[in-house]
Amino acid sequence: MTNRLRIGTRKSAMALAQTEEIARRLTAAVPGLAVEIVKFETTGDSDQVSKLLPHGGKGGAFVAQIRAAVLAGDLHAAMHSLKDMPGNEDTPGLVIGATLSRDPPGDVLVLRPGFSLDDLGKSRGKGFKIGTNAVRRAAYVRRLFPEVEVIHFRGAADTRVRKLDQGDKQRLPDGGSVGPADALIMARSGLERVGLAGRIAYEFPIVDMLPAAGQGIVAVECAAQDWQTRRILSGIDDAAAHACADAEREVLWVLNGHCNSPIAGFSRISGREMVLTASVLDDAGDRFIAASRTGPADRPRELGRAVGLELLAKGAAELIERSRPA
Template sequence: MGGGGVLRIGTRSSPMAMAQAEHVAGLMRAQWFVREVEIVPYTTSGDRWAGSLAELGGKGVFVKEIDRAQLAGEVDMVVHCLKDMPGDEPVPEGLEITAYLPRDDVHDAVVTADGTKLRDLPAGSRVGTSSVRRTAQLKSLRRDLTVVPVRGNANSRLAKLDAGEYDALLLAVAGLRRIGLHERITEALPTTSMIPAVGAGVLALQCRSDDAESVEAVSGLDHALTRACATAERTMLRVLRGHCASPIAGYCAPKEDGLALHAAVFSPAGDVVIEAFENGLMHTPEWVGEAAANTLLDQGARALIDAIPHP
């Protein structure tokens, strides 16, 4: 830990990220051996950039700058949304995911200003999202809707909706709950029709591998079931070698004494969908993820992914 027994927590500076860090800080303060906790916010290039994230290298831009700060010793622990962590490459050498917090809600939410649900939106309605995963699945569900890119934090996106710039937004249920705006949710889409993002609803607590004191302090928060499900999902994504423009979804959930993973790869237009359903044991999540990826590859996922342009 930092000097004087202070545990320094690194996080993005957005309202949602700060709320998540405050939640984790509360968990850490509840442990008797953590004397003091300090939150250190960072505004990343991804937060400042108003264009497409693909032009900056994908969602990983939200985490890589904070990872470098952690490796430099500026902070002891980092709170990441797992879905923002690149799945096609390992955690940087010298860092480790020490704890996965219990998974929050994984559903995607439809938010409209007047309470209109997705099925009732008029043809041509403007739906705001910058997620290639959400875009592909939305086009598969409602090809008659117009998908419009939207950036910014949840609060600014909702302000744009209320100002009439969009007719609907697709946002994460978990994120809206974390910032106290769950009453804005018009409906939560079932995971069978809008398969969640890999790592959806999971907060990952990252430490330096050689920082034994911080690792010990954080490891007690690890949730074994969430770790297993997240490992299966991220293994699937790693084997597929998807890039930032690849519409890939994966949701692993407990099933009796094992795991059940639903994974899919889409064309950007949502007119091609390749799916896999794999079950496995709780203690072999890597096998579950690899099996799902290989099933997708056997059905042509490699050609589909490689055909999608990316920076």
């Protein structure tokens, strides 16, 4: 068995923290194993102005370069936030070798200094600016706070908070700008990873803002035929998180969503059963389609397929198609 493992990751503080956690777990599980972390500046990291769609969505912006290095044999494995991995397309030759136990999956509100939740509550948020780059979060915000102005806001987790605090405007690809933002919607897990959990002003209940499929799960991807690496990674795999990942990603596969689709999904395991809930919204948050089912925890893909097909039967395809770029 190899005594050295090269893992690729993004340069962001959050990605590095996640990869360092993987390295700690691997070296504890495999005595004598040396883990080398290889940092990549992905397209999504170097361009923090454009929306992600021109780069091929999150997959093209944050995942593609590191995946290519694994396929080329330059890396043994790659670390990804599972929610950044496209779920509606195959990547021949690669598999998820391990998932870490799931971090808190929910979304939270971070306020600019000087603002309070009362400011958001006034007149249902009229005149309040909330920044996000996620179409799912934007759709939910518009559904929950119809008067709020949602603005495009990019950057790594710590960078976004710094821009918020400084009152920086977000530059746009056309040379213009928006903002400054009064608040941001972010993943709780990301803030915790970069030591900014103390900035959380409000945590949205899962029933009010369903997370992105795979949110809070760290995945380690490797070559399908690299059995040595797969054996090593299996030693840190969390079976419950992996099952939830399979169920939620199966929904994405069935819906054939794309990077501009406001699709959400979350599963939890209780005993031998898994409960999976998923939703599809339109961009404005006006239309909302949801489905929830319970099934055997050891058959997550079947449950994901059933939930995805129920969403399609309720009209999800129309909303997804409507959100596709012209």
